[in-house]
Amino acid sequence: MKIYFCGSIRGGRSDLQLYQRIVHELHRYGSVLTEHVGSAELSDTGEEGRTGGDRDIHDRDVDWLQQSDVVVAEVTQPSLGVGYELGRAVDMKKKKMLCLFRPSSGRTLSAMIRGAADGERFLVRDYSEDELEKILEEFFSSLK
Numbered sequence: 001m002k003i004y005f006c007g008s009i010r011g012g013r014s015d016l017q018l019y020q021r022i023v024h025e026l027h028r029y030g031s032v033l034t035e036h037v038g039s040a041e042l043s044d045t046g047e048e049g050r051t052g053g054d055r056d057i058h059d060r061d062v063d064w065l066q067q068s069d070v071v072v073a074e075v076t077q078p079s080l081g082v083g084y085e086l087g088r089a090v091d092m093k094k095k096k097m098l099c100l101f102r103p104s105s106g107r108t109l110s111a112m113i114r115g116a117a118d119g120e121r122f123l124v125r126d127y128s129e130d131e132l133e134k135i136l137e138e139f140f141s142s143l144k
């Protein structure tokens with residue numbers, strides 16, 4: 001199973017430790033194409049210095065998105081890139097998507113994400129950090 005994980009980079013790295021935990025957990029279910037999202041070496045400037053620059057990052061990520069079987073996104077920290085990835089994935093029709101949001105952040109999730117939930121293919125799940133493992137287990141066992 002190929003998993004595309006979305007998390008904020010240039011939108012801000014305050015949830016980095018949680019992304020690391022999610023990436024670690026996702027390895028139990030398949031290969032994580034976007035492991036770098038959970039890398040402590042990546043700051044909010046992103047993959048600077050990459051040959052091909054932002055165009056290359058964009059094209060590689062859209063390609064990975066196309067290859068992926070499922071998309072898991074941590075959407076608490078608002079990020080243009082994550083919103084864009086989710087919109088593109090919706091258009092790819094057959095992908096199953098899980099968006100994880102922490103109400104304890106005090107934020108209100110964008111209507112364009114919560115309002116896209118259909119309870120089937122596009123899931124939005126409010127959670128607290130201690131529920132993470134259980135929620136991922138439920139999600140991946142529902143795919144079998």
Ligand SMILES: O=c1[nH]c(=O)n([C@H]2C[C@H](O)[C@@H](COP(=O)(O)O)O2)cc1CO
Pocket residue numbers: 005006007008009010011012034037045046047048057061079080081082085
């Ligand atoms: O350097 C990068 N590498 C990369 O893979 N991304 C992708 C993966 C993340 O899920 C998402 C983050 O978007 P943003 O940087 O706008 O927060 O975009 C984004 C950047 C920087 O925008």
